[in-house]
Amino acid sequence: MALQSDLKMHLAGGFTTVARCWAIIRKDGQRYGFTDHDLDLSFEGFTFRADTGLSAVSLEQSTGLSIDNTEALGALSDTSVSEADIDAGRFDGAEVMCWLANWSDVAERSLLFRGSIGELRRAGGAFQAELRGLTEALNRPVGRVYQKPCTAVLGDAACGVDLDVAGYHAIRPIEGVEDARVFRWSEMTEFEPAWFTRGTLRVQSGSGEGLNGLIKRDTFDGGLRVVELWEPIRALLQVGDQVRLEAGCDKRFDTCRLKFVNLVNFQGFPDIPGDDWMMSYPRQGADNSGGSLRG
Known part of the structure; x- marks a missing residue:
């Protein structure tokens, strides 16, 4: 809060020396810093490089649940964002932060945006990245799905299978x-x-x-x-x-029991009734076991 207060005082002074600084942290841990200032800046453990050509196109933010989004443009280069890394998908889903900072005293700064990289396009030696705010996560469906196959991902906390064990x-x-x-x-x-x-x-x-x-x-x-x-x-x-x-898993009950010996953690419902069972009705002299109506 003190950093933002100092920046507000600087902005209220009329004459300002501010720049935008962008930080990118890829999922593999690689870190990048960019700024639209003409000199490198350093804070928060990042060195924000001035010769990268990165700039913001637009920034939309809100206080409700609508999605915050922005776009950034930059030049492709071997020393910063390379075409090979974009093609390989190394920047997909990377964490992004943007500050407004007083370049004459970077202690005066304010975090404007935090989110992740969505769609990333490249053309003509440049790239354009769609940046999605934290409220993007609110669009993801949550809750338990009741179905015959397992809903866990092989090896995750719900599954419990250790893929580092020999044989897997x-x-x-x-x-x-x-x-x-x-x-x-x-x-x-x-x-x-x-x-x-x-x-x-x-x-x-x-x-x-x-x-x-x-x-x-x-x-x-x-x-x-x-x-x-x-x-x-x-x-x-x-x-x-x-x-x-x-090893792969087809989410079936028998696969969990025989291939992974993990039946206790099976996250599906193999005995849940199907549509035929829901539509069945009693008939005299017929098999009313709950099986297929076409039997």
Whole structure:
């Protein structure tokens, strides 16, 4: 509050020396600082660089539950925001903060915006980022879903399965890769076919380190194990790069019981009645077990 009060006094003085400062924290922990001032500024553990070309286009904020949003423009460069990092999705969902600061005394500053990066577009050597305020989270549906399949995510707190246990993951160097989407190994027979279907492939080294993709299919083809992703990893992958394959789950009761021995944490309702049961009615001489009406 003292910092904001000092800034208000500065703004009330008529002659002002203020600049906007932007901080970005990616999900992998990488931190960036930008400012529209002509010199670098430093505070809050960030160095806000002046030669990045980042600027705000618009800022909308409210006191109600409507979504705060803003946009920022910037130039792509190898030393700040690179085209390769944007293509790889490394800035997706990154945390963003914006301050209005007195560049002659950065102790006088006020936090204007806090949120995350939404849609990010690039063209002509520049990028345009949609920034979403904290109220964006209020649009997410919450509450329990009653359905036959499990609603937990494999490995999360509700599920409780430890994917670091032997048998639930495999770490291998890439032996063959096609379009950053189809991977092949000659010796990986210790896991059953389709063991990794619906699982996750995580890149642990090389240019794609930190990126991951969802596994669409896990099969054997002529002695080779073939793992296919739903979408390509958005980075240049090479033979020898280390990847981690994590077992997949189809959310079924039997899979939880037999594959993961985790029935006590099953988050679905396998015995919940279906639509046919809701529409059934008693009939003389017919099977009234609650099964399909077409039986």
